[in-house]
Amino acid sequence: MGPYIICAIVFFGLLLYMLARPKTRRPNPLKLSTHKLRHSPVESKPVTDSKGRTVKELNVIFQYNGHDFDAYEALGLPAGSSSENARIAFENAKNHADPGAREFLETAYQSIVKSRS
Numbered sequence: 048m049g050p051y052i053i054c055a056i057v058f059f060g061l062l063l064y065m066l067a068r069p070k071t072r073r074p075n076p077l078k079l080s081t082h083k084l085r086h087s088p089v090e091s092k093p094v095t096d097s098k099g100r101t102v103k104e105l106n107v108i109f110q111y112n113g114h115d116f117d118a119y120e121a122l123g124l125p126a127g128s129s130s131e132n133a134r135i136a137f138e139n140a141k142n143h144a145d146p147g148a149r150e151f152l153e154t155a156y157q158s159i160v161k162s163r164s
Contacts, residue, residue, distance in 0.1 A: 109158035111151055118162075121155040133159045 105127030
């Protein structure tokens with residue numbers, strides 16, 4: 048047998064294996080309808096600067112579908128933006144988002160509102 052015949056047999060054997068093997072399972076889609084509005088699961092310690100003064104943390108962390116997110120980042124805002132800017136960004140994002148993402152954006156906005164009160 049020549050080397051071309053051996054290569055052809057190996058090639059077709061691999062091709063047959065690829066076609067006959069069991070299909071792998073696809074990952075489950077995220078269940079976006081089950082979420083919990085909750086701030087950071089671990090209480091953070093106050094941050095101090097080099098002079099020992101307490102620094103206010105600007106980020107608002109919320110948990111959605113088992114993952115932690117920054118609320119300002121989710122709405123496309125810089126950390127510590129005003130409530131009015133957060134409301135405007137929320138309305139704009141909600142109008143352009145698909146229905147599955149609206150719940151996520153609502154949770155981010157409510158986290159900012161809750162942290163301000």
